[in-house]
Amino acid sequence: MTNISDYDLEDFTPYLLNLASETTSLAFQRHYRTTYGMLRTEWRVLFHLGQYGPQLARDICDRARLHKTKVSRAVGALEEKRYLRRSEDTKDRRQELLELTTMGRNVFAELRQAAQKFDADLVAEFTLEERAILKQCLARIAGL
């Protein structure tokens, strides 16, 4: 009987993606976790608010591809830390506008810089072409 397949799972892209994702996420964690006591979802929500300005929880769900329960809890946690504020002065009383407080904006500025540096270090060993292809492939795979 011949070998049906000599496919090596080291080539399994989801596996590589998972390893790479875990490696980088764990490494970057210390910037928001140890310093600010934030969870990953909180950092993501903070980032979206800092990056795209005041918006609804719904918008964050869509953009960040996070489930509404995750966002709901992260918003609660960020509110407790006084990093964001809600206001529901809209006509639609179901929704509430989320925006960072001054403290939240400071944290965001700090973390954005850390992220930028972290990323630069991460891809430092790659050529410009490799970086471009990497990001392009990842974006396509992620469905962006």
Add this chain to the structure above:
Amino acid sequence: MTNISDYDLEDFTPYLLNLASETTSLAFQRHYRTTYGMLRTEWRVLFHLGQYGPQLARDICDRARLHKTKVSRAVGALEEKRYLRRSEDTKDRRQELLELTTMGRNVFAELRQAAQKFDADLVAEFTLEERAILKQCLARIAGL
């Protein structure tokens, strides 16, 4: 006030990695979850045993970069499903050699084929060069 930086989260590699990883992992889940009732960690452990042959839990921890508690629980679950067997005939009575049963090897063969097809479809839209660069970059980032 000037804009300190126009760095965008979309450019943050860990974020892209996370999105891509989640997207593919969720998509592949159905192959081991719905068909065999396995969890992600179980599939990973099975994969490592099938790929690299009989070994200690410790080896799987190192190679798969999984915490020992996760591996311990996954091994227990796989044993219950009769996909693996333990034997502690070693000189060191603390450790036990893990190996797949015939059934476990069949499941592995089946899943490996599914993985191969899944992966082929995933990267189908990329050129050979792009695929090579993608894998190379991911491996480097993952520290392989």
Add this chain to the structure above:
DNA sequence: CCTTGTTAGTTACAAAATCAACCATATTGT
């Protein structure tokens, strides 16, 4: 109005991951 359906967001409960403590065995230094 008043049913029916939809949307924004929260909450309750189950599943899973994380963390710390633990047991048994092995190894090292004195």
Add this chain to the structure above:
DNA sequence: ACAATATGGTTGATTTTGTAACTAACAAGG
């Protein structure tokens, strides 16, 4: 030999996530 320490692995408590059901507000059709 015998503390002290390290290793392989398990277990239990705590956290975090995921799933589903829920409330409240709005929107349309009759």
